[in-house]
Amino acid sequence: MLLLDxxxxxxxxxTQAAGRLGEVRxxxxxxxxxxxxxxxxxxxGAPSRILVSNVGGAAVAESLRRVTRAYWGLDPEFVSTxxxxxxxxxxxxxxxxFGVDRWLTLIAAHAPALDDAGTAPRQxxxxxxxxxxxxxxxxxxxxxxxxxxILPGIEMMRNSLLAGTQIPRIESEPVGDPWAQDTGTAVAAGSVQAIAALARRLLDRLTEQAGATPRLLLTGGDAQRLRSALDRPFQEIPDLVLRGLLQVAERIPLSG
Structure with missing residues (x-):
């Protein structure tokens, strides 16, 4: 199968074969x-099936459909929540x-296969x-x-502030202390620390709600920019949406 996020x-x-994901591009x-x-x-090689999680819009979906039909005579299956x-x-x-990408991360997180042995109790x-x-x-x-x-991501948070001010853009990432000694770096650090602080607050509230210590799963293109700011243990899984797609593929047979 060919899986796309x-x-x-x-x-x-x-690609997927024998229940395992290949290299992620x-x-x-x-x-x-x-x-x-x-x-x-x-x-x-021609895949037997193409499963897609798409939050990128109709234009990219139609472009994908044209390509897969031309290459392999196959229509992609767009998964829905x-x-x-x-x-x-x-x-x-x-x-x-509810965004299909968010739904698929939940499916992947709840699947026993997320754990190495596939037998650990769910958390x-x-x-x-x-x-x-x-x-x-x-x-x-x-x-x-x-x-x-939902919050604006790191770049969106920075861009929205810089667009309405005369603060210069700082391209380097903050390191060391969570605070900064100049304004541009303070903007860069603030965008990272805001997301990390909300993660900490939600973990505390989830602990109260669940009566157990929760785990934190980190994914997404900016995950690496948050690593040093998170002060709780976390597991970084870059392909979490694709893992969710694999779970869906195993439970929903090929149509037709």
Missing amino acids: IGNTNLRWT ILRHGGGMTLDLLAAWEAL RADFGGVRIAYAEPAR PTLILDAGTAATFDLLLADGRHLGGL
């Missing part, structure tokens, strides 16, 4: 299929309003997906989704 900015893709999609992606797929699936029950009353979990937006979702050990929060 199309975000607002980046596209991640991999990442690129910026720009609303369409890039030349680098097309070149890589020219050398790819379900209220109750794989033991996960989402909090939203209208499942269509309450906070998922932090740091991308164009930073999303937080809280999941109890029994699969009940409590809900979540």
